[in-house]
Amino acid sequence: xxxxxxxxxxxxxxxxxxxxxxxxxxxxxxxxxxxxxxxxxxxxxxxxxxxxxxxxxxxxxxxxxxxxxxxxxxxxxxxxxxxxxxxxxxxxxxxxxxxxxxxxxxxxxxxxxxxxxxxxxxxxxxxxxxxxxxxxxxxxxxxxxxxxxxxxxxx
Numbered sequence: 344x345x346x347x348x349x350x351x352x353x354x355x356x357x358x359x360x361x362x363x364x365x366x367x368x369x370x371x372x373x374x375x376x377x378x379x380x381x382x383x384x385x386x387x388x389x390x391x392x393x394x395x396x397x398x399x400x401x402x403x404x405x406x407x408x409x410x411x412x413x414x415x416x417x418x419x420x421x422x423x424x425x426x427x428x429x430x431x432x433x434x435x436x437x438x439x440x441x442x443x444x445x446x447x448x449x450x451x452x453x454x455x456x457x458x459x460x461x462x463x464x465x466x467x468x469x470x471x472x473x474x475x476x477x478x479x480x481x482x483x484x485x486x487x488x489x490x491x492x493x494x495x496x497x498x
Contacts, residue, residue: 381419386426393425438467445495
């Protein structure tokens with residue numbers, strides 16, 4: 344297991360009791376380097392949406408626990424936020440919750456000369472996802488070919 348994965352898993356474990364206590368959902372935790380700085384990000388949600396006050400409360404509680412545990416070697420910036428409108432689908436529960444919803448899919452390689460697709464999520468398993476396209480046809484995508492799957496949103 345990589346250092347990144349270890350940090351993410353340990354952070355998820357620290358967040359679990361906080362999420363349970365406040366009936367929040369932990370959508371994702373990521374430890375990434377951007378622009379020369381490390382970021383530890385926790386994405387949380389609840390029915391009706393997360394507020395700034397919710398994020399601040401979780402951030403303070405998590406920060407205290409991270410200071411106590413002190414398992415991250417590098418300096419990092421802690422961020423706690425909502426997953427946003429175009430929330431990525433990463434875990435099985437994300438796909439299950441999104442059946443029947445419109446999703447955007449980006450693939451690593453072109454399929455029929457394109458890498459971006461939008462359709463209704465009709466099904467998924469460990470190997471593939473199935474979208475119903477605008478023309479009514481179903482299209483299967485191997486999970487290994489997917490760079491990103493997220494809820495679609497229109498402005």
